[in-house]
Amino acid sequence: MEKRGSFGSKIGVILASAGSAVGLGNIWRFPTEVGRNGGAAFIFVYLLFVFLLAMPVMICEFVVGRRSRANTVGAYRVLAPGKPWVVAGYMGVIAGVLILSFYSVVAGWTLHYTVDSFRYALASGQDFGAVFSQFVSHPWKPLAFQLAFLLMTHYVVARGVESGIERFSKAMMPLLLFIILLLTCCSLSMPGAREGLTYLLRPDFTKVTSDVVLSAMGQAFFSLSVGVGCLATYASYFSRETRLVNSAFSVCVIDSLVAILAGFIIFPAVFSVGGVEVDAGPGLVYITLPNVFNTAFSGMPVLGYAFSCLFYVLLLLAALTSTISMHEIATAFIRENFGLSRRLSAVVVTLLCIVLGFACSLSFGPWRDVKLLGLGFFDLFDFLTAKYIMPLGGLMITCFVGWFLDRQLVEDELTNGGALRVRSLRLLLFLIRWVAPVGVAIVFFNQLISD
Ligand code: PHE
Secondary structure (H helix, E strand, C coil): CCCCCCCCCHHHHHHHHHHHHCCHHHHHHHHHHHHHCCEHHHHHHHHHHHHHHHHHHHHHHHHHHHHHCCCHHHHHHHHCCCCCCHHHHHHHHHHHHHHHHHHHHHHHHHHHHHHHHHCCCCCCCCCHHHHHHHHHCCCCHHHHHHHHHHHHHHHHHHCCHHHHHHHHHHHHHHHHHHHHHHHHHHHHCCCCHHHHHHHHHCECHHHCCHHHHHHHHHHHHHHCCCCCCHHHHHHCCCCCCCCHHHHHHHHHHHHHHHHHHHHHHHHHHHHHHCCCCCCCHHHHCCCHHHHHHHHHCCCCHHHHHHHHHHHHHHHHHHHHHHHHHHHHHHHHHHHHHHCCCHHHHHHHHHHHHHHHHHHHHHCCCCCCCCCECCECHHHHHHHHHHHHHHHHHHHHHHHHHHHHCCHHHHHHHHCCCCCCCCCCHHHHHHHHHHHHHHHHHHHHHHHHHHC
């Protein structure tokens, strides 16, 4: 079998993991949730979940991945041979494929909007709501863009860990961060931006109901890519010198910053135009924003053009660095479990995601009446992964690392065999053993009862 890949540098580790985390979840989903659920109050609850629950889960994934040097299923086989923990590994592989299938639908829309913004096709005077719904329900157009996007993902993954995933992340993540900062400055300097900021930053705790708390946790897990073995797979390519705790902390900080900055881009711009709904839901980025770009820059169409092109490129890059990591979960599994080459394993995963992904896309158009458990494919895959597999996966991996694995082994991983002094070690172990599993379990079972 081919040699196992590895990340060549420290910065590669952070940028690839942050690339997985920063995605549509930050730029598309987070501002929508903030707009609907109480502004800064939601951000506050969200950050608590990020650092108290999701970060410990991420650290557990890093421990399992780097220690075992195997894909998610293989990892449990190495660390707990013959034990049922391996179920968590299989759940991760399935979740990776399901998430990639529905996520690539939205990524395909983004590709279409990127092309359209470069072609100057998002010019004013159109009913963007109608344009959007016509596009997503078209029998083949969204499929074509989704396919193109999946092939881009395939190309990077098939090239391997160092010359594909790491190289791509190192080139694209700095560009992505630069675009975010540029757009934030642009947005904040718009007339009326202040109102948007006030809306975003004014905490409205009355809106934080138990449902909102649940969705904040779901959002934290989704945004940090935890609970499906994605970061465990990446960690299996980390070197012995990688500092697991520091890296996890950096990824959480970068991811949260990007999410909040995405709010800083969207809300001031939307408010400066006025008359558009900020809690427009998923259509925000595809319906509200083209309107905003046109109206805000009606006197300077060139700036509007540049702003919209940059925004959709940003969204596209963010989506791509995330889909690569989802794809890698199953590719690594197939490669190591069945002894196939990386290229062939990637082909299998891509084909599977094309079939399932098309089913998701068609659920917005010709297959809108095809329902399983009362849901179309897109909603079903989203529901199964975000509500069940991710929290359950998080629960299992924290129990595995906190209670099953030998404590010395865990400490060795966290301190690189004693070479590092991790000041927060005791606190971390407490979070891993108690806070994270109990917190996730409470939220998860609460949700089961309320469904
Ligand atoms: N974290 C990604 C985002 O915010 C989504 C993702 C989920 C990526 C699970 C990998 C695994 O968009």
